[in-house]
Amino acid sequence: MFPHRHLLGIEGLKAPEITTILDLSEAYVAQNRKTNKHLDVLTGLTQINMFFENSTRTQASFELAGKRLGADVMSMAMQASSIKKGETLIDTALTLNAMHPDILVVRHPNAGAVNLLASKVNCSVLNAGDGRHEHPTQALLDALTIRRRKGRLHRLTVAICGDIAHSRVARSNILLLGQMENRIRLIAPPTLLPSGIDQFGVEITDNMEEGLKGADVVMMLRLQKERMDGAFIPSEREYFHRFGLDEAKLAHAKEDAIVMHPGPMNRGVEIDGTLADDINRSVIQEQVEMGVAVRMAAMDLLARNLKAWRMRDAEVMV
Ligand code: ASP
Numbered sequence: 001m002f003p004h005r006h007l008l009g010i011e012g013l014k015a016p017e018i019t020t021i022l023d024l025s026e027a028y029v030a031q032n033r034k035t036n037k038h039l040d041v042l043t044g045l046t047q048i049n050m051f052f053e054n055s056t057r058t059q060a061s062f063e064l065a066g067k068r069l070g071a072d073v074m075s076m077a078m079q080a081s082s083i084k085k086g087e088t089l090i091d092t093a094l095t096l097n098a099m100h101p102d103i104l105v106v107r108h109p110n111a112g113a114v115n116l117l118a119s120k121v122n123c124s125v126l127n128a129g130d131g132r133h134e135h136p137t138q139a140l141l142d143a144l145t146i147r148r149r150k151g152r153l154h155r156l157t158v159a160i161c162g163d164i165a166h167s168r169v170a171r172s173n174i175l176l177l178g179q180m181e182n183r184i185r186l187i188a189p190p191t192l193l194p195s196g197i198d199q200f201g202v203e204i205t206d207n208m209e210e211g212l213k214g215a216d217v218v219m220m221l222r223l224q225k226e227r228m229d230g231a232f233i234p235s236e237r238e239y240f241h242r243f244g245l246d247e248a249k250l251a252h253a254k255e256d257a258i259v260m261h262p263g264p265m266n267r268g269v270e271i272d273g274t275l276a277d278d279i280n281r282s283v284i285q286e287q288v289e290m291g292v293a294v295r296m297a298a299m300d301l302l303a304r305n306l307k308a309w310r311m312r313d314a315e316v317m318v
Pocket of ligand 1: 129135168169221262263264
């Protein structure tokens with residue numbers, strides 16, 4: 001049902017596997033709403049969170065997810081680690097591997113770093129965001145939110161707006177929503193589109209009115225200034241005027257369109273603050289709630305296979 005050792009990206013996941021994660025997540029959404037949230041699914045297992053880049057939602061929800069499932073969870077403060085003394089990523093990984101973790105959750109500023117690390121350890125690795133590459137659990141939690149709100153995850157028109165070029169969230173969402181046969185529209189100034197994006201089967205425009213027309217879902221992205229090495233927009237004021245989501249622009253989408261944002265938000269830059277807080281349109285808080293459930297489901301599914309993978313490794317080594 002979910003024959004993977006790691007969760008490194010949406011790339012490589014088949015539609016039924018995505019559905020398997022989302023279906024299991026539903027059970028965890030219900031569990032998380034109970035007063036007693038504790039389960040024994042990961043009891044005895046050790047989960048280490050290594051975040052080499054700042055995070056609020058992702059780190060907190062992976063930590064809660066592991067604790068609610070009964071794992072021994074350790075979150076490393078990577079700023080204070082030996083990486084600062086010059087240790088390489090691989091040496092850090094091998095050191096941790098020697099302590100026999102079962103699950104490693106890794107965020108890293110470089111695309112591909114998490115895949116590299118996964119090839120060096122003998123536990124399950126979950127990618128919590130690597131550079132501009134992928135952020136699979138974000139796309140899964142977005143998918144769960146959409147499926148719950150729209151009653152399905154196919155044949156929807158999804159507009160993804162803003163800084164696509166620097167966004168791993170956009171990339172993972174394009175892969176997932178495409179795999180589930182949705183219509184994807186990217187709305188961005190040409191400077192914020194990655195090269196080669198037209199090969200992903202998406203529609204592209206730099207006009208919000210055109211892009212939002214008939215959309216079921218409007219997904220806004222943060223301007224990722226930390227990944228910009230120059231001026232990509234004339235000014236934030238001008239950007240909000242053309243690409244910031246407000247009531248007037250949203251009126252072009254379907255009447256029941258939902259508004260999403262992965263956070264952290266720049267209010268007044270890519271989204272109007274009042275709209276972001278409007279519980280009739282915005283599902284931003286629900287995305288956060290779904291994040292915990294999706295991460296519980298992902299770790300649960302990976303842990304089910306772990307023993308079998310390790311036995312296979314042992315046979316290969318003999
Ligand atoms: N939190 C998301 C990420 O880590 C989105 C963002 O930072 O804008 O990619």
